[in-house]
Amino acid sequence: MCNNFCVLLGKKFSCDQCPARFENYDDLIKHAREVHHHAIVRCQDCGKEFIHEKDRLHHVRQEHVKKTRFRENKNLYRHDV
Ligand SMILES: [Zn+2]
Ligand SMILES: [Zn+2]
8 A cells, every 4th residue: 555655745736625645736726626626826927827816926937027128139039929
């Protein structure tokens, strides 16, 4: 029975509402939505889904704000679609 136990220990994302743990954030979101009917927030820029508004804000800050600034500063690498 060590197998299950050890696998559980290695999983990084744990559910707020039950002891379930997941290796991928996507799996956790799926679980929260399907099992707990948790409201999911979605990034308006890329469509990525998050469980908490603060996670989405963090993502926007990390992924989009920086890149937007980078684009503004470095016009050398323009390849707008
Ligand atoms: Zn859960
Ligand atoms: Zn995004």
